[in-house]
Amino acid sequence: MNGQQHDPCALAVQAHAGGSIGEMIIHAIQRFPERVAFVEADRSIDYAALGRRIGQALAALRSLGLRRGDCVMQLSGNRSEVFAVMAAAYLMGLRSVTLHALGGYEDHAYIVGDAEPSVFLAEAAHRERALALRAACPGVAHWFAHDACADLADFWALALSLEPAPLRSEARPEDIIRLAYTGGTTGRPKGVMLANRSVWMQAVLLMAARGMRAGMRVLCPTPISHGAGAMIVPTLASGGRIILQRGFDPDRFIDALQAQRAHAAFLVPTMIYRLLDHPRCAGADFSSLELLSYGAAPMAPARIREALARFGPVLAQSYGQSECPSNILHLTPEDHRRTDIDVLASAGMPYPGVTVALFDAEDRPVADGAVGELCVRSPLVMDGYWKQPELTRQTLRGGWLHTGDLARRDANGYYHLVDRRKDMLISGGFNVYPREVEDVIAQHPAVAAVAVIGVPDERWGEAVKAVVVRHPGAQVEGEALRALVRQAKGAVCTPKTVDFVDALPLTPLGKPDKKQLRAHYWQGQARAIH
DSSP: OOOOOOOHHHHHHHHHHOOHHHHHHHHHHHTTTTEEEETEEEEEEEEHHHHHHHHHHHHHHHHOOOOOOEEEEOOSOOOHHHHHHHHHHHHHHEEEEEETOOOHHHHHHHHHHHOOOEEEEEEEEGGHHHHHHHHTTTTEEEESSOOOOOOOOHHHHHHHHHOOOOOOOOOOOSEEEEEEEESSSSSOOOEEEEEEEHHHHHHHHHHHHHHOOOEEEEEEETTTTTGGGGHHHHHHHTTOEEEEEESOOHHHHHHHHHHTTOOEEEHOOOOOOOOHHHGGGGGGGGGTOEOOOEEEOOOOOHHHHHHHHHOOEEEEEEETTTTEEEEEEOOOOHHHOSSSSOTTOOOBETTTTTTTEETTTTTOOOTOOEEEEEEEEEETTEEEETTHHHHHHHHHHGGSSEEEEEEEETTSSSSEEETTTTOEEEEETEEHHHHHHHHHTSSSTTEEEEEEEEEEEETTEEEEEEEEOOTTOOOOOOOOOOHHHHHHHHHTOOOOOEOOOOOOOOOOTTBBHHHHHHHHHHHSSSSOOO
């Protein structure tokens, strides 16, 4: 101490500042150098080679002048190079932004302008989009491609020309190392600021609570630019392998699962439905599968039971949002096996380290069993919205993350998501929660998918409408589905009309796009609510 006095509280704060996502990555590379880290089509990369690639990315980014707090942005499908650049950003304390490859140009251009990246990397498949963005966003200093590409410099040619930098984490726990932009289905995308602390805890919780054992082979067809990317570090930290696919196709998924003897996968519900409905599903070998994790949207209880019957007791559900990434509530495989109570319609119980409360419109706790806004406290919670202090104050008011989701807690401690606050409709003066109506209709064996929305109505203000996709060859009439809801939920929740369609519109993340559905029925209206 050299005779100096030190505040014990300040020393304790320093002693508590441990743990970073970068250190998890470094330790995995050191612990498992000869194991395969990534498999991509006809190539694979081991942990040692992955470490060299991250070191090369570090050297390249530093040579371009990037420093802590700068931003690096990527537009690419699933490939290990994307993760290598993300890892380099985490180690340097940069802000990593990964655009969804299927996102629209206007959203992409807005995000580039908002996030202010110093470096933009695309892959050749997205060359035209990258060039259009470069023309529209002159403030970005450096434009690169992940591979040889006309009119864009090759990032890895630069990286390979440099000596790999040592793998060392320079990021502080409070550094914002990820800007996760929301999907933009309502208004402009918002940049969710995730600190090193949050990204690290997300990985730890996935390891601890999602049932990811050591050495798992994880099949990943969903975009690592978004939710699936959270599975990478937990898999590597336990010596596992990530099998990357570029988009979901049931045939390719089944082929890879069987060839690689994959143990785990993360899918959104619409993908699971496609898999269950595929002709090969009945005869495919799913015996290697130990964990099928699903999220991003609710899954109909009837289809959960169908999946359990086909895949076995391997399903795990996770509910979260970008503002508290991945991990708010979860249903474990054991929860899925419970027969003493019905839990399949629920979103589960809170993850360890996550505190949940339900508040009314005045931010007061609701009575047991009542519907309230689901609010969260946890080290996971975002630091706020990038460049939006007023929205940050509103969303984090009272020291709670206000999710905008309405839920109730049952007598057994399971939380049931009723709907998004913005999705609730008012019909004849009564609140109707579309999710509850969807769950009833989805129980009918002829229904493959359903979305419930409010449409303009002179008498009711908003009339309940169900938009339904039938299973191929199945038949059901609208009146039968209306009767099902009437019996289960009563007249107020019963759809006034049922439309049958070949497919529901989906967002780039595979969620039913209710904004697009509503637009069809609200054309010509002065406002989208009555």
